[in-house]
Amino acid sequence: MKVQLALDRMTIDEAKSITEEVYDYIDIIEVGTSLIKDYGKKSISSMRDEFKDKLILADIKTCDEGEYEFKAAYEAGADIATVMGTSPFETIEICYKVSKEYKKHMMIDLMETDDRKIQQLKTCEDAILFLHLPKDSENKSLLDMFQSKKQLFKDVKRIAVGGGISEKVMPGITLINPEIVVVGSFITKSKNLSAAAREVRKVLENRR
Amino acid sequence: MKVQLALDRMTIDEAKSITEEVYDYIDIIEVGTSLIKDYGKKSISSMRDEFKDKLILADIKTCDEGEYEFKAAYEAGADIATVMGTSPFETIEICYKVSKEYKKHMMIDLMETDDRKIQQLKTCEDAILFLHLPKDSENKSLLDMFQSKKQLFKDVKRIAVGGGISEKVMPGITLINPEIVVVGSFITKSKNLSAAAREVRKVLENRR
Numbered sequence: 001m002k003v004q005l006a007l008d009r010m011t012i013d014e015a016k017s018i019t020e021e022v023y024d025y026i027d028i029i030e031v032g033t034s035l036i037k038d039y040g041k042k043s044i045s046s047m048r049d050e051f052k053d054k055l056i057l058a059d060i061k062t063c064d065e066g067e068y069e070f071k072a073a074y075e076a077g078a079d080i081a082t083v084m085g086t087s088p089f090e091t092i093e094i095c096y097k098v099s100k101e102y103k104k105h106m107m108i109d110l111m112e113t114d115d116r117k118i119q120q121l122k123t124c125e126d127a128i129l130f131l132h133l134p135k136d137s138e139n140k141s142l143l144d145m146f147q148s149k150k151q152l153f154k155d156v157k158r159i160a161v162g163g164g165i166s167e168k169v170m171p172g173i174t175l176i177n178p179e180i181v182v183v184g185s186f187i188t189k190s191k192n193l194s195a196a197a198r199e200v201r202k203v204l205e206n207r208r
Numbered sequence: 209m210k211v212q213l214a215l216d217r218m219t220i221d222e223a224k225s226i227t228e229e230v231y232d233y234i235d236i237i238e239v240g241t242s243l244i245k246d247y248g249k250k251s252i253s254s255m256r257d258e259f260k261d262k263l264i265l266a267d268i269k270t271c272d273e274g275e276y277e278f279k280a281a282y283e284a285g286a287d288i289a290t291v292m293g294t295s296p297f298e299t300i301e302i303c304y305k306v307s308k309e310y311k312k313h314m315m316i317d318l319m320e321t322d323d324r325k326i327q328q329l330k331t332c333e334d335a336i337l338f339l340h341l342p343k344d345s346e347n348k349s350l351l352d353m354f355q356s357k358k359q360l361f362k363d364v365k366r367i368a369v370g371g372g373i374s375e376k377v378m379p380g381i382t383l384i385n386p387e388i389v390v391v392g393s394f395i396t397k398s399k400n401l402s403a404a405a406r407e408v409r410k411v412l413e414n415r416r
Contacts, residue, residue: 009273033271036245038248040248043248061269063241063269063319065241065242065344066344069242088319111295134298134299136274
C-alpha cells in the first residue's frame with residue numbers, strides 16, 4: 001500500500017517544506033488541485049525538481065480537453081495525472097491514450113460517478129480508480145461507500161481511496177486494501193507532521 | 209445576448225493581445241481552464257488589471273472545495289466563476305452561497321449532467337446554466353441537445369451555450385436565445401480576429 005500525501009491550500013514553498021518533513025513516510029506527492037489552480041503547472045515542475053525520487057501526482061481533475069491537459073501535466077513532470085469519472089467517456093479515453101504514449105499513469109477520480117459509468121471505465125484496465133469522498137461531504141464514510149460497490153470493484157486491478165483519511169479510519173481502509181491511500185490534512189494540518197505521517201505508515205505496515 | 213470570448217491554450221500575453229483586437233465585439237472575457245491550470249490565478253488577475261470595463265469569467269470548473277476555489281477566483285478579480293454540474297450538490301450550494309456573499313455570479317457547466325440533477329440545480333435561481341458541448345465531443349449538435357431538454361429549461365432564468373460555436377451554427381443558437389453565447393476558437397483561431405468577432409456580433413444584432 002502506498003501513501004499519497006495531498007498538498008492543498010498552501011503555497012509551493014509550504015508544500016516543499018511539509019514534504020521534506022514527512023519524506024520518509026510517503027510514496028507519492030500529490031500536487032493538489034488548489035495548488036494547480038493557484039499557481040499553475042509551475043507547482044508541478046517545482047515539486048518535480050525538488051523531489052526527484054518520489055512519484056508526483058498532479059491532481060488536475062480534467063473534465064474536458066483531455067489531450068492538452070494530460071500532456072501539460074506529464075511535461076511538467078507528473079507521473080500520474082487525474083481525470084474526473086464524470087467527464088465524457090471520450091475525454092477519459094483520450095487521457096488514457098496520452099498516459100500510454102507517455103508511459104505514465106492515469107487516475108480516475110470517481111467522485112459522483114455512477115455505477116454504469118464505473119463499469120465502462122473498467123475498460124481502461126491500467127487506470128487507477130480513485131474512490132473519493134469529497135471534501136465538501138466529509139460526513140459520509142469511505143468504507144461504507146466501498147462496501148456498497150464491492151461487487152463492482154472486485155475485478156479492478158488498481159484502487160486508490162481518499163477523503164477525510166485519519167489514523168482513526170485507517171484500520172477500515174486496510175480492509176479495502178487499496179494500492180494507494182490518499183492522506184491530506186490529517187498530516188498537513190497536524191502539529192507534528194512527521195509523527196502523523198509515521199502513524200499512518202505504522203498502521204499500514206502492521207497490515208502487511 | 210452577450211458574447212463571451214473563451215481564451216484557451218495560449219499564454220497570458222496572447223490572451224491580452226487577442227482580447228484587445230476584438231474588444232468592441234465582446235462582453236465577457238473568459239479566462240479558460242487551460243490558462244488557469246497553466247498559469248494559476250495570476251491569469252485571472254492579469255486580465256482583470258488589463259481590462260477593467262469588461263466582465264471576467266474564470267472557468268475554474270470547480271469539482272470540490274467550493275468555498276476555497278470560488279473565493280480565490282473572485283478575489284483574483286473574476287465576476288463569474290464556474291462549477292461543474294456533476295459536482296456534489298453540497299459543493300454547488302457552497303459555491304452559490306459564496307457567489308451571493310461576494311455579489312458575483314455563478315455559472316454551472318452542465319457537461320454530462322443528467323436531467324434529475326439539472327432539476328435540482330434549478331433551485332440555485334440566479335445561477336447561469338451553461339449548456340456545454342465538450343471540446344472532446346464536438347461532433348454532436350448544441351441545438352439538438354437544447355431541443356431535447358427544452359421542457360427542462362423552460363423556467364430557467366439564465367442560460368449560456370457554448371462549444372464548437374461558429375458563424376454557421378449561430379442562427380440555430382439565436383433560436384435558443386440564451387443570455388450568453390460562448391465563442392472560442394472560431395474567433396481565436398481566425399486569421400482575422402476582429403472580422404470573426406464582428407461577424408458573430410452581427411448575427412446576434414440581426415436577431416434583436
